[in-house]
Amino acid sequence: MTNWYEIPGNENDVVVSSRVRLARNLADYPFEPRLTPEQAKEICEKLKTIYSDGWTYTDFSTLSPAEKRSYGEKHLVSPAFAGKKTPCALFARNSVYIMALEEDHLRIQSIYPGLALDEAWHDAAEADRLLDENANVAYTEKLGYLTHCPTNLGTGMRASVMLFLPAYTAARGIQSLAAQLSKIGLTIRGMYGEGSSAEGCLYQISNQITLGITEEETIRKLETVVKQIVEKERQLRERQDKEALADRASRTLGILLYARRMDSAELLGLYTTLRMGASMKLLEGVTVTMADRMLVESMPGTLTVAEGLEDDSAARDKTRADVIRRILKEQK
Amino acid sequence: MLCERCGKKEATFYYKENVNGTVKTYHLCGDCAAEMQKSGEIQTGFGEDPIAKMMNILSGDDFFGGDDLFGKLIGSPQKTAERGKSCPLCGGTFHDFVKTGKAGCPRCYETFEAELLPSIQRIHGRTAHNGQAPARFREENEKKQKIAGLETELKEAIRTENYEKAAEIRDTLRNLRNA
Numbered sequence: 094m095t096n097w098y099e100i101p102g103n104e105n106d107v108v109v110s111s112r113v114r115l116a117r118n119l120a121d122y123p124f125e126p127r128l129t130p131e132q133a134k135e136i137c138e139k140l141k142t143i144y145s146d147g148w149t150y151t152d153f154s155t156l157s158p159a160e161k162r163s164y165g166e167k168h169l170v171s172p173a174f175a176g177k178k179t180p181c182a183l184f185a186r187n188s189v190y191i192m193a194l195e196e197d198h199l200r201i202q203s204i205y206p207g208l209a210l211d212e213a214w215h216d217a218a219e220a221d222r223l224l225d226e227n228a229n230v231a232y233t234e235k236l237g238y239l240t241h242c243p244t245n246l247g248t249g250m251r252a253s254v255m256l257f258l259p260a261y262t263a264a265r266g267i268q269s270l271a272a273q274l275s276k277i278g279l280t281i282r283g284m285y286g287e288g289s290s291a292e293g294c295l296y297q298i299s300n301q302i303t304l305g306i307t308e309e310e311t312i313r314k315l316e317t318v319v320k321q322i323v324e325k326e327r328q329l330r331e332r333q334d335k336e337a338l339a340d341r342a343s344r345t346l347g348i349l350l351y352a353r354r355m356d357s358a359e360l361l362g363l364y365t366t367l368r369m370g371a372s373m374k375l376l377e378g379v380t381v382t383m384a385d386r387m388l389v390e391s392m393p394g395t396l397t398v399a400e401g402l403e404d405d406s407a408a409r410d411k412t413r414a415d416v417i418r419r420i421l422k423e424q425k
Numbered sequence: 426m427l428c429e430r431c432g433k434k435e436a437t438f439y440y441k442e443n444v445n446g447t448v449k450t451y452h453l454c455g456d457c458a459a460e461m462q463k464s465g466e467i468q469t470g471f472g473e474d475p476i477a478k479m480m481n482i483l484s485g486d487d488f489f490g491g492d493d494l495f496g497k498l499i500g501s502p503q504k505t506a507e508r509g510k511s512c513p514l515c516g517g518t519f520h521d522f523v524k525t526g527k528a529g530c531p532r533c534y535e536t537f538e539a540e541l542l543p544s545i546q547r548i549h550g551r552t553a554h555n556g557q558a559p560a561r562f563r564e565e566n567e568k569k570q571k572i573a574g575l576e577t578e579l580k581e582a583i584r585t586e587n588y589e590k591a592a593e594i595r596d597t598l599r600n601l602r603n604a
C-alpha cells in the first residue's frame with residue numbers, strides 16, 4: 094500500500110494532508126475503560142467479521158513499540174492509540190484506518206495528501222456504512238452518535254487539515270489567526286508562541302463542535318477557511334526576496350545531501366527551508382513530496398522499523414542522514 | 426531552575442505546546458516529565474525527539490479526549506438530586522461522569538440526560554443533533570413521514586366521500602404501522 098505522504102496532493106505547496114475521523118460505538122457495550130477483557134475480545138471478533146473483505150487486520154498490541162510509534166508518526170493512528178498497551182486492533186483499507194478500542198470502540202480515519210476533505214469524508218463514511226449495516230451503533234435522535242467524551246457527541250466527526258505556513262509564521266500572523274479561528278468554531282494546533290523560532294511551521298486546523306452541525310457543513314466551513322489561508326500564505330510568500338530564498342534553500346539542500354549525521358532538531362529547521370524552496374519551485378528536481386517523505390521517514394519509530402535499528406540515537410542520526418540522501422538523490 | 430512539579434530536582438526538560446493561542450510551558454525534572462508523559466498530561470513522543478514531539482501535538486487528540494473539560498463544566502456533583510440513580514448498562518453514577526468528564530457507556534446519556542444537557546449546550550452551543558443517522562433511524566423517519574402523508578390523504582378522501590379510496594389508505598396505514 095502506498096503511503097499518503099508519497100503521493101503529491103492538491104494545493105500541496107501549503108496543504109500537507111486532509112483527514113476525517115469518526116468516533117463510533119456499539120450500543121450494548123460500555124466504553125473502553127469499563128470493558129471486561131471478554132467484551133473487548135467480543136468487539137474485536139465482531140469487527141473482524143465486518144471489516145473482512147479487502148481489509149487488513151493487525152493485532153496492534155503485539156507490535157513492537159517502534160512499530161506502533163511509526164504508525165503514529167505517519168498520522169495513521171492517534172498518538173494515544175500508538176501508546177496503548179491494552180488489547181486493540183487496527184483495520185486498514187486504502188485511505189482508511191480503523192482504530193478499534195481506542196477511547197471509543199471505533200475511530201474511523203481517512204487521510205489524504207493535500208486538500209482532499211471530500212475524498213476523506215467519502216471514504217470514512219463508506220467504512221461507517223459497513224458498521225451501520227452490521228452492528229447496533231450507539232445513537233439517539235437527539236444527541237446523535239454517542240461517544241465516550243461528550244465533546245464529540247452529534248456527528249462524532251473531526252475533520253482536519255495540516256498546513257505548512259512558513260510565511261504566515263514569519264509574519265507573526267499565527268496568533269491572530271488562532272483568535273479568529275476559535276471565534277468560528279475551528280481549532281488550530283501547533284508548536285508556536287511568543288519567541289519561538291520556526292519550529293517546523295506545521296499546523297493542524299480542525300472543527301471544534303460536533304453537535305447541531307451537519308458533516309457537510311463542517312467540511313464546507315473548514316474547506317472555505319483553509320482556501321483563504323492558502324491564498325494568504327501564497328501572497329505572503331510572493332512578497333519575500335526570491336533570490337535570498339533560493340540561496341538559503343540551495344545551501345540547505347547542500348547540507349542535507351552531504352551531511353553524515355543528522356539529528357532531529359537540525360532536520361526540522363532544514364525541512365522548513367527545503368519545503369519552502371521546493372514549493373516555490375526554487376530548487377530543481379526537489380519536490381514538496383520529497384521533503385515530506387524525508388520528514389516522515391526519518392522520524393525515530395519509522396527509521397527504526399525501516400532500517401532495522403536498535404534503539405540507539407547515535408546510530409539513528411547516521412542512518413537518518415543516509416535515508417535523507419537516498420530520498421533527495423531521486424531527483425533527476 | 427528547579428522542577429515546577431516536584432520543586433526538588435533540577436529541571437532538565439522543557440516542554441511547550443499551544444492550543445488555540447493558549448501556551449502551556451513546563452520546566453520539569455526527568456522523573457516528573459516521564460510521569461506526566463505516562464499519564465498523558467504531556468505528549469512528548471519518542472524521548473525528546475523534536476519532530477516526533479511536534480507530530481504528536483499536531484496529530485494530537487483532535488477529539489479533545491485528553492482533557493477533562495467536560496468534568497470541569499459540569500462542576501461539583503452537588504446538584505445531583507438523584508444521587509442513588511445508576512446506569513442500567515454499566516452501573517456508573519452521575520458522580521462517576523462528573524469525576525471523569527466521560528460517560529461509562531452509551532446508555533449513560535439517556536440515564537443522566539437532564540443533568541447533562543446544560544453542559545452539553547455550553548460546549549456545543551446546541552443540544553440537538555443535525556447530521557447523518559444510522560439506517561434504522563433513517564428508515565424510521567421515512568416511515569413516520571409516509572404515515573403523516575397518508576393520514577392527510579385519508580382525511581381528504583373522507584371529506585370528499587371517496588370511501589373506496591379511504592378504505593384502501595386505511596389498509597396501507599395498518600400495514601405500515603404493523604411493519
Ligand SMILES: [Zn+2]
Binds near residue numbers: 428432
Ligand atoms: Zn520533578
Ligand SMILES: [Zn+2]
Binds near residue numbers: 513515516530532534
Ligand atoms: Zn452507563
